[in-house]
Amino acid sequence: MLAPSSTLMLERGRQTTGATGSLQNLKRFNSQDFKNLRALCLSQGLLFEDDTFPAHISSIGPNLLPEDELRRVQWKRPTELHRNPHLIMDGVSRFDIMQGEIGDCWMLAALGSLTLRKQFLEDVLPKDQGFQDDYAGIFHFRFWQYGDWVDVVIDDRLPVINGRYLFVHPRTSNEFWPSLLEKAYAKLRGSYQNLNGGYLSDALVDFTGGIQVQFSLKDPPPDLEEILKAADKSRCLMGCSTPGQANRNIELRNGIVQGHAYTITGAVKIRYKNGWKHIIRIWNPWGHGEWKGPWSDESPQWDYVEPKYREALLRDKDDGEFWMSCEHFQEQFSWVYICNNTPSFLDFGDQHCTTWSLERHINLWSPDPATRRNYYSSAGAVSTNPQYFFKVPDYDPKTYNVVISLMQKHAEHVQDAKNLKIGFFITMENSKVLKQVFSPIRDVTNYFILSPGTYAVYPATTENQEFEFLLRIFIKNQDYKENSNSLTNPVLPMDIFRKEDRNHSGFLDAAELKGAIHTAGLATNDQLLRLLLLRYGDAEGRIGFSDFVCCMMRLETMTYAFQNLAEGGSKMSMTAMEWLTLVMYT
Incomplete structure (x- = not known):
């Protein structure tokens, strides 16, 4: 859901659909x-x-x-x-x-x-x-x-x-x-x-136009071999790089070039002697120059591979392409890069049982004009920046279910402009910062395991300089069927907020909030209303747009939760209002 902290930001930003x-x-x-x-x-x-x-x-x-x-x-x-x-x-x-x-x-x-x-x-x-x-x-x-x-x-x-x-x-x-x-x-x-x-x-x-993620081989994921095989199966683009200073072209005695980028062209598990071996195929863009160690073109390891597999995999030419074991790969290379339309390789190639949905937002981030504060100022300061809400519906503690990518846009014809150190916060409804990722590169991307709930993403930079950005949020197993009567529709909360903000102050008072809740088709009473303003409002008893979105999404979710419990045959010892009064302040 698109939910910047003011109507001005909402009109300046936009949400788009489609991955690429x-x-x-x-x-x-x-x-x-x-x-x-x-x-x-x-x-x-x-x-x-x-x-x-x-x-x-x-x-x-x-x-x-x-x-x-x-x-x-x-x-x-x-x-x-x-x-x-x-x-x-x-x-x-x-x-x-x-x-x-x-x-x-x-x-x-x-x-x-x-x-x-x-x-x-x-x-x-x-x-x-x-x-x-x-x-x-x-x-x-x-x-x-x-x-x-x-x-x-x-x-x-x-x-x-x-x-x-x-x-x-x-x-x-x-x-x-x-x-x-x-x-x-x-x-x-x-x-x-x-x-x-x-x-x-x-x-x-x-x-x-896809989503890319990076893995450091200094601290690789424990299932790196499976990730690479899944990425190959999912037809991802893959590359890797070696440590060292770029453009120095220092070739080691083992044939690997330092500070150099390579293509990963295959990853397989092959029968070897009395067991199995994970091997990776890599190509050098020079068009020549290959690894000289185990599993290279003429290494003895291939003598212990069945002829039909050796014939299918081995290409004994000085064309820049070679095989090496996963162990030597981790020793010689520093980073792995994987890219596809969706992060399907995080499902280990199982694209039939899982789906990934996408939200895209384009907007402008600016420092606080009064204090020129950047993201370090305080946890509260991030609320003055554009913020975007998303729901996580499913949860498996063993697999990643959210991928977030923030890309800074350079001015046209200024592609060589210096990258700002950009990143994002992830918070839950209580505004506690759960994750923060910052790096001085064009595209900051990371993947997470998040439990079900409503989260907010705050793009930001460590520098006092505005920047235009593209934010993409990939969520696993989320139902994205449009429902014009649901607050998960990104347009509805703003329509309601504008309609009820009759004096155009950018805030809703108690009477206006009550009208907004009724317009959304939800119920409230005076006690619940006072509680909502205490929980989500400011010191003057007013509620801004971003807090309004948090409030309404939780109110809608908890209302439907009560209905599901009641319809499911649960013996409810409280009314809907009592239930909402209990759960809406926690």
């Missing part, structure tokens, strides 16, 4: 329409030249390459680099990708995983383009940004020096989808230079 936005309502990056631009070029017999991301040093960035190399950069179209170019040859594969001189392994690791998941790949790489039909030097790719899919148009001029690709280059010389997709992503983020270092988690979300 809509491809039918694409936003056009820089207002460029691919079909119209291509048609114009074809009618004029011209090849498209993109003035918004020109064949110029500004598109590369001033500090990515030495000055002497920047001066020697030429921009060549695939038709100038190869006499028979293709966008795609024999399907899209991670083995088509070979990283260039830019440190964008984080993006390429996500891209490698994307090639394995066709349900996402077709969203990013449209099929209505190529070099054979209607070629006009123009291409387009789609990325998810803060709740919307964005269509990014580019021309196909690629930066080269003496015929050598500067950035991503294809393993097959005449296949150009990796280079062109990288260029489109560079345009989205402002320049190629802005791809030089980044977060694998960001790219996974940008390619899917």
Whole structure:
């Protein structure tokens, strides 16, 4: 339920539905329409030249390459680099990708995983383009940004020096989808230079619109092997990273590169000798360079695997892909990243018995204008910020049932802006802070096991600076059938509050609260009304909107609880009003 602390905040924010936005309502990056631009070029017999991301040093960035190399950069179209170019040859594969001189392994690791998941790949790489039909030097790719899919148009001029690709280059010389997709992503983020270092988690979300979660391998979950297998079964995108300074390219003697991002391409439990072994398949975006330890391509461990399984799993090529045991994986890597439309892997792949629902909210967080307080000020201070309520209906203490993701939105064309340290509080109705998660990254996501009840989420930042955010709340096994007569409908509480707040003060007094309760179809009496104002109101006996929502949701829940008990045959020794008077103050 959307419930900011004032009507102004409610009108400024908005709630949306659907997990990943809509491809039918694409936003056009820089207002460029691919079909119209291509048609114009074809009618004029011209090849498209993109003035918004020109064949110029500004598109590369001033500090990515030495000055002497920047001066020697030429921009060549695939038709100038190869006499028979293709966008795609024999399907899209991670083995088509070979990283260039830019440190964008984080993006390429996500891209490698994307090639394995066709349900996402077709969203990013449209099929209505190529070099054979209607070629006009123009291409387009789609990325998810803060709740919307964005269509990014580019021309196909690629930066080269003496015929050598500067950035991503294809393993097959005449296949150009990796280079062109990288260029489109560079345009989205402002320049190629802005791809030089980044977060694998960001790219996974940008390619899917999904929810990503991260696991530290310093303190991994006890069921990591099962989580990875479930994620593979659920067709999640997966990646991992090694400790160390990024972009240093330090390769250890065992073949693992420090400060580097990789793709997880498989996770299986395999019969080995007289038992079982969990092994993980990993791919290096360099397109070469592999693990040399146990379970590597030529290691003796494979001699103890049944031939049919060895033949199915082992690919003995220097293509950057290798197997390793889960134990060595935890030793060599530092983080695991998993992304999908819903956090289905937390169900261990069992998508038939459980469902996940989603609420999305877009709003603006601002410090208190009077005191410039940030989230550290006090527990009460968070009530001045946007807050969002949700109900947890079911509970299994062994499985996660809530995932919350808070994403900070940078201004358009400022993709390289510094990330604020953002996060959120989770509270119950008594306002006690149960959880708080803060981190200086774009997308702060965490997963929880919460008992049934009503909770509130407060987005915030540790810095005295406003920021626009996208908040997503995934809840397991929640019934989301619309019911216009229920207070769980996000529109109804505000309609009632506005109707009864006759003097537009932003508060309800006793008489107005009584009218609001009756309008909602609930019952009260003078004793219960006084109790509600004491429990949820301020010192002047008034109740604000956010406290009104808490009050009404609990009143509705407890009213239905009494009805269910009575209808279920329970012998009730009290009236409905006595029951509500008892339970509404606790």
